[in-house]
Amino acid sequence: MSKLDVRAVIAKRIAQELEEGQVVNLGIGIPTLxxxxxEGKEVYLQSENGLLGMGPPPTEDQVxxxxxxxxxxxxxxxxxxxFFDSADSFAMIRGGHIDVAVLGILQVNTMGEIANWAVxxxxxxxxxxxxxLVVGAKKVIGAATLFTKDGEPKVVKDLSYPTSGIRQIELLVTEYAVFAFENGEVxxxxxxxxLSFEELQERLSIPLRNEAISLINM
Known part of the structure; x- marks a missing residue:
């Protein structure tokens, strides 16, 4: 599977989590996809530089x-x-008016705490x-490939990158599995x-709880 296909699998699965009428902020990277x-779902996409009502990517003649x-x-x-200024945009975020934030991540630990802004x-x-967004959004979904270019897992026991905040994210969507976090369990x-559950367990080298009910055909 190409890098673009992998990113599309993740983005498509995340789109299934979004509900009609929600205000959603999409971070940079995979979330923008x-x-x-x-698919015609009426979701209000917010961009923190001052826009509510972001549409799909433009065609060449729409740029x-x-x-x-x-x-x-x-x-x-x-x-x-x-359209509005950055102060109003962040007032929306800090005031708890964003229903879902979809954020790219570098790492997430077993408590659901993420690192996504500095290497x-x-x-x-x-x-x-x-x-x-980590603090202000009502729900946070992480979007990431499960492993780095060097094959290192992004789901780790302890973060080695600077944290983005102590708040626990609700879901992590990767190309191999969807993860949730509860009381220190992944x-x-x-x-x-x-990858089977057993293979995920082996490659991540952390305890996992299996609640997967079926193989999702993307």
Missing amino acids: VTSFM DADLISAGKESITISSGAS PGQPILGVGGAMD IVKEIIGD
């Missing part, structure tokens, strides 16, 4: 240099979209809205890819 899998996401990617807007030894561009809710 979720807009391609909404407008003035319309970009917080990740500086070209976007479209939906009918009735609203030790590499330049830091800034925290962005990561910490505000729960496999669904098997998506071609």
Whole structure:
């Protein structure tokens, strides 16, 4: 499976979690792909640089240099979209008005605490809205490939990257499985890819609880 296909599998599964009428913030990276899998579902997408009503990715002839996401990617807007300044945008986030935040992650520990804004030894561009979204959103879904380019798992016992906040995320969606976190346990809710529960257990090297009821055909 190509890198793009892997990212699409994750984004498509996350889109299934979103409900009609929700206000949803999509982080940079894999989360931005979720807009391609909404399938007519009316969800209000917020971009923290000051937009409520983000649409799907533009075609070549729809690209407008003035319309970009917080990740500086070209976007479209939906009918009735609203524009506002960054202060109002963060007031929405900090005030608890975001139903779901979908965030790319670098690591998540067994308590569901994530790291997603800095890699030790590499330049830091800034925290962005990561910490505000972790604290302010009613539900947080992590989006990530399960392993790094070097094959290291991103689900770990203890974070080695700087934390984004002590709040526990509700779900982590990867190309192999969907995970939940409860009282220090990592729960496999669904098997998506071609690794069995036993293989996931072996490769992650942390205790897992199996609640996967079926193989999901993506």
